[in-house]
Amino acid sequence: xxxxxITSRQNPLVKRFRRVRAGGDRAYVFLEGIRLIEExxxxxxxxxxxxxxxxxxxxxxxxxLIDSLRSVPCRGANVSEQVMKSMADTETPQGVAAIVxxxxxxxxxxFEPLTFIVIADxxxxxxxxGTLIRTSEAxxxxxxxxxxxxxxxxxxxxxxASMGSAMRLPIAVAARSKEIVSxxxxxxxxxxxxxxxxxxxxxxxxxxxxxxxxxxxxxLALGGEAEGLTAExxxxxTEFVSIPMSPQVESLNVAAAGAxxxxxxxRQRGFKF
Numbered sequence: 545x546x547x548x549x550i551t552s553r554q555n556p557l558v559k560r561f562r563r564v565r566a567g568g569d570r571a572y573v574f575l576e577g578i579r580l581i582e583e584x585x586x587x588x589x590x591x592x593x594x595x596x597x598x599x600x601x602x603x604x605x606x607x608x609l610i611d612s613l614r615s616v617p618c619r620g621a622n623v624s625e626q627v628m629k630s631m632a633d634t635e636t637p638q639g640v641a642a643i644v645x646x647x648x649x650x651x652x653x654x655f656e657p658l659t660f661i662v663i664a665d666x667x668x669x670x671x672x673x674g675t676l677i678r679t680s681e682a683x684x685x686x687x688x689x690x691x692x693x694x695x696x697x698x699x700x701x702x703x704x705a706s707m708g709s710a711m712r713l714p715i716a717v718a719a720r721s722k723e724i725v726s727x728x729x730x731x732x733x734x735x736x737x738x739x740x741x742x743x744x745x746x747x748x749x750x751x752x753x754x755x756x757x758x759x760x761x762x763x764l765a766l767g768g769e770a771e772g773l774t775a776e777x778x779x780x781x782t783e784f785v786s787i788p789m790s791p792q793v794e795s796l797n798v799a800a801a802g803a804x805x806x807x808x809x810x811r812q813r814g815f816k817f
Contacts, residue, residue, distance in 0.1 A: 545594065545613055547620035553630040557621055561595065561631040564643050565700065573698045576633055576641045578609055583708025590645040591618040597628050599639035606639065633700045646698060651716045651723055654687035655731050658761055660809065663724060663735075665691045665777050666768030667798060673697055674705025675799040676766065681709040683810040684817040688715045689724060689763075691774065721776040724763075728780065734762040737773055737781035738801055740794075750784040758809035766802050769795060 550557060565574035572592060575581055578600075584591070594613055600606035613620070628637045654661060662680045667673045673695055680688050690697055697703075697710050697717060728735050736758070739750060765781065767773035773781075787796060787804055796804075 545616050545618055545620040547622050550595075550621045550623045550627055553627050555627075557593065557595075557619075558623070558627055558631055561593070561641060561643060565631070565633055567696070567699065571646055572643050573646045573703070574633070574641065574700065575644055575703070576700070577638045577704075578605060578640060580703060580708060581613075581640055581642055582609060584642065584644055584711055585612055585616070587708065587711040589647065589711050591616050591642055592645060593619045593621065593643040595621040595623050595628065595631065595641050597623055597625055597637075597639040599625065609640065647711060647715065649687070649714045649716045651689070651719045651727055654689060654714050654716045655727055655733075657686065658731065658733070659684060659686040659813075660758070660761065661685065661687050661689060661733070661763040662802070662806070663689045663691070663763050663765040663777070664694050665721070665765060665773050666693045666771050667766070668695050668768060668770075669798075670695050670697075670699050670701035671705045672797065672799040674702035674707075674710065676802045677702070677706040677713060677715070678709040679799070679803045679806055681713045683806045684813070684815070685713065685806070688713050689719050690715065690717050691721055691724070691777075692718045693774070694718070694768075721774050725776055725780040728763055732761060734760070734783065735765055735777070735781045736762050736783045736785060737765040737778060738767070738786065738805060739772060739784050740786055750786050753785040753787055753805045753808050756783060756785045756808075758812045762809075764802070764805060764809070766798055769798050 564572045662685050677688055765777050
């Protein structure tokens, strides 16, 4: 890593950091903070640029990270505190940020090899999405899919909530519901969907999640809290599962509901990761 000194907030590299952070270059992802950059290094993500301040050298963990970054073949920038603040997404930056290549998986990529897949359809809260990605990796899901009406899993809030899982778990982003359904049929994958314990218009049975068979190849489809699943994904579901709740509670947070169902699936599968 070759390091240059930058003190101006108008430097083209600083402007590029701000542009990537704002989502202005979809080929790259902005990372900020020691933990996320450590996770990116361990995940083998390709670094394009690294920026850091002298504050990073004030503690052992920061010094260790700098040592690890020295061997990374990318551009480096030692920036002032004011420049880092202008680049950062947080109010109190930790003194390090990076631009990395955005992980990319086609829809076809996530179906082989396969244990089970999680589908996020219409989720708009990045914190919920990031938490769901993290839980999916924790329970041994092989991949994750987001539909076109779902928030970007690589925006800053989703990345922080996923705690690095978004850089390790294969994620196919912005897939069409029709193509997801077609791929599930082609690979013989059951689509299991969550919804409240009430009959649908078509009269399909809704089972409690603990009464559902999560063996074999399946995809768990989770819809947004407001709208639920899109019609296409709901129609493709072979089974609907629900979580028992007190009658005073209308619904659970989607990340909480997903965690409950996913850990039941992991339990049935013997937690074999």
